[in-house]
Amino acid sequence: MTLAHKTPLTPLDDAFTPEGGKQLPAPLKSLRDIRSKAITGMALPNRRTENWKYSSRYLKLDPELAPQTQATGDADYRSVEGVYRLVIRNGLVDLESSALPTGDGIDIRRFADLDDVTAQSVARKLDTTLDHGTTQLAALNTARLEDGVLIRLSADTSVDQPVYIQYVTDAGASGSNYPRVMVEAGQGSKMTLVEEYISNGDQPVLVDSVSELLLDDSANITYIRLCMDPANVRHIGATGVKVGANARFDSHCIGFGGDLRRHDLQVRLEGQGGYARLNGIALTQDRQHYDNHTAIDHVVPNCDSDENYRCLAADRSHAIFNGRIHIHPDAQQSHADMNNKNLLLSTNAEIDTKPELEIYADDVTCAHGATVGQLDEGSLFYLTSRGIDRDTAATMLSMAFVHELVGQVPLEDIREAVNTRLTDFIEASFRRAAE
Amino acid sequence: MLTIKNLHASVEGTPILKGINLEIKPGEVHAVMGPNGSGKSTLAQVLVGHEAFEVTEGEILFDGQNLLELEVEERALAGLFLAFQYPVEIPGVSNLQFLRTALNTLRKHHGQDELDAPSFMKLAKEKAKQVDLSPDFLKRGVNEGFSGGEKKRNEIMQMLMMEPRLGILDETDSGLDIDALKTIANGVNTLRADDRSFLVVTHYQRLLNHIVPDVVHVLANGQIIKTGDKQLAMELEEHGYGWLGINEAEAAG
Amino acid sequence: MAESNKPEDFVKHEYEAGFVTDIESDTFEPGLNEDVIKRLSQIKGEPEWMLEWRLEAYRQFQEMTEPNWQKVNFDPVDLQSISYYSAPKKDTDKPQSLDEVDPELLRTYEKLGIPLHEQKALAGVAGAGTPAEAEASSEGGGAYSNVAVDAVFDSVSVVTTFKEKLAEAGVIFCSISEALQEHPELVKKYLGSVVPRGDNYFASLNSAVFSDGSFVYVPKGVKCPMELSTYFRINAENTGQFERTLIIADEGASVSYLEGCTAPQRDENQLHAAVVELVALDDAEIKYSTVQNWYPGDENGNGGIFNFVTKRGMARGRNSKISWTQVETGSAVTWKYPSCVLKGDNSVGEFYSVALTNNYQQADTGTKMIHLGKNTRSTIIAKGISAGHSDQSYRGLVKFQPTAEGARNFTQCDSLLIGDKCGAHTFPYIENKNSSATVEHEATTSKVSDEQMLFCRQRGIDPEQAVSMIVNGFCKEVFKELPMEFAVEAGKLLEVSLEGSVG
């Protein structure tokens, strides 16, 4: 507040706004240019910027991160059975490694391959799902667009297998990439979309990703986001969603910490009878960071939302949750429930949480709860009294803390993979703490 | 005392009551029975003036006065009391405070002095005892965290305090154990008087063993389809509504 | 039947304390500069260090800009159009007894129902509570037969009652101007120790220009024998009120203090920028209650007080306790966050708040609990009621520093909305840097339900009374923290604030 003038502003380095996007169809190229111009020299968020209050210190956009990443090795494509696969490598669509659906009703296309009319319509819809005031760095994604993917479901299409997007970042040399996905789900359509972020190499890289999902009336999208990058990947991601009448959006965002991890999930309930469920898990260790920002806007009456986020922070790490529920004027009969629970696994870890309600209608039920605490001593004692060693007991209890949410992930394969990762992670952190 | 003529009422455009005729004389106890969804609670709520229901036709006279012209609270002051089927909770407002406000408003209405604190407390404790509620309940918020049975007892306790001209009991017996049923019936019976009447909505003949009705009505699909004496209730108990030729599914619809 | 029987139709605010008192006063020309501060200090006959302190605050203030992070909208305050000193004209010496006080002034306080005559005060207002309630909580029993009052009118303290009785117990209760004369060492030691001069924009302004306020010192081991209370009233036009309150409870001491505020009805906004500092040493306890009823502006949002205050308590000693209770119904724009810095091990901080906004009022209020010591505990119960076109935010910070081993916080924020044109918001910040510290936060939003209204009305209670009863019930948890007679006052205040005519 009053010290504002004493905090120097850091401008975005010019290296981040180079020429490019030559492959893009004209309407998208011109959108790119507009954004690029707009963000030139933009002040980076600092600790006085409300939505970066706890995270700006991790936001270091050194010029060495500016170049577009190049392929530096063989990507480790974890094979997943029973899915349609789309690989986006270093922000560019890799059709050869992908296995796309061929049937009617679903159309997956690179931005570069769009016809003029479609490109125009995409350009109109791009950047419309996110609040620009709070997702300043999503603009950088648009400004750095080289390609992107449009996934379109025609009315009443039910995609028979999940669409699995693997985002691969080659971190053999430092740089950055800007993947972009746009989903248009037609009336009554149905799909499970998985986004998994992985990386190889150990150099500092930046991933600035944006996904936008437009759900027409009665559409039903399950969205699973797995942020599995190693710590050297700095990830700023945004997911913007618009939910139409009687449509349903379920999301499961699971992520592990890193040098910088930020995910903004913004959902607008724009048609009556809409529903959104937002589940999330974030784990941090060492000196890692993870910052989940969610916003649910109840724009019209009669929509429901349920939100449940859990964070575990070990070692000297730092986890942040900021959840906002905004009930607009006249959005009567809204029901919104937000719950955020956090576990500090070590004395030196920090968790900051801010569950916000902004309410402009009276006939609504909104509640939020947040806790920050530690493993329950009583339960630990009970387990150890049955002969289980303390580390194992602590791991069991920590897993129990996230179990309910993992259990709600609809795909068995993913549930198992996540469970293994979680267990390894938690076990390791207790082992380290014991040493 | 109460005369209902051709009463039609609907909620959000859906007709629920479709021509009710009913006459309750001073001192009488009328029982209303009928399948779920037949409109019993609706009738009770329309009588006390619930605003969700729109009276589309007919009239209600209470002591010769047009009830439909009165506000909810005016009807209460005129002597109508409804023991709700689902009593609402009012957190933080103690039963005492609530009752005292209600009772003194009523007394003022009748030109009586307000009760002073000690006499009020004495009365409240006495009435609570009558329905087997411990005086501790008086300090708690209105129905706040009360069990189903406690809420019902609290309703009767309020009725005992306010001594209405017409007591309407909407399924006060459901959710009560046998002893509580007797307690409540006793409570009602102590109020019975030549100038006081009751309209008792119930599903079970059991209650009517304790509160003996003068008249029994069967309500189905928004109309009174049969009227008789207490014998009718017993026969219903034995044969079910099918005996009256009511298709339950249809009646509820 | 009436057209509508919605709860919001029964909510209309009539401000009862809006009269102006016509008395002669000495008032500075509007404007703010070093000379004004020097004159102010000179009139008060302050020691040199005090003037230096003020000037340094003013220097820091000039470096600052008005904060804008609160969720409120108003035209910027023009500090140059405000007069920084206004005092009822009187002999240069302070009146020695009530007989010497301007009768007009006494009448003002009488109108407000504040007993300045000790006789009257002694008679007390006990028994003003609803007797049934008193009976119900028979352990209660109105034991308060007396309250010591310090009355602040515009910029100066006009009278303090019961001074002798307090002096017997060793309690110092006087205006801060007087304390600067009589107990400069105490003032010097503690002033600014909790809210430093450069803390924030309005606190710095206050440090530079504060005109008066209350001072309390309770010595070691003393339990203050009576409630202490200050009534603030802004009367003069175009003045700001910048009072400064400093309360110190020495080791093992305890004190309960209450402030009340009113102002006349005027079309222009008036600024109130107070600073309150509390210091509790080992085993000491300070309970600070506020019933704030500054003029909120009219139905269309014209006029009213801007209430920008900094209140902070330092639980400095082991096992010390600071408790804030506030009932806020007034002011056009409010932002205040009475806070506790829990420095001593095992120290306790509490915040109980009811804020009611109506018409076009805006309030951004809440608390901060800063846990530094081991096993420190804090509780926050905040109840917000929004009606009309008003907008209300709860903003709170609960922070556990790495040193706060085993610390705990529990927070409960409930909002009640009356009508569909108002807003209720919750912005809680929770920062935990200690893995053995636990925080639990809950928030809910509700409205006065149609079923509750029907239930009350079916029992013959008129709708206006029903709304007020339900709202009072909603606030119960906070009211029970107030000293009894003030709880009654607070309940009535809510009732008045909600009063209106039937739709």
Ligand SMILES: Nc1ncnc2c1ncn2[C@@H]1O[C@H](COP(=O)(O)OP(=O)(O)OP(=O)(O)O)[C@@H](O)[C@H]1O
């Ligand atoms: N507010 C409302 N909105 C829509 N329908 C309603 C409403 N209130 C009542 N109804 C409908 O009106 C019909 C009559 O309801 P009512 O509560 O009067 O039945 P009842 O005879 O008391 O049943 P029960 O024996 O189960 O208590 C039901 O079909 C019910 O669903």
Ligand SMILES: [Mg+2]
């Ligand atoms: Mg019923």
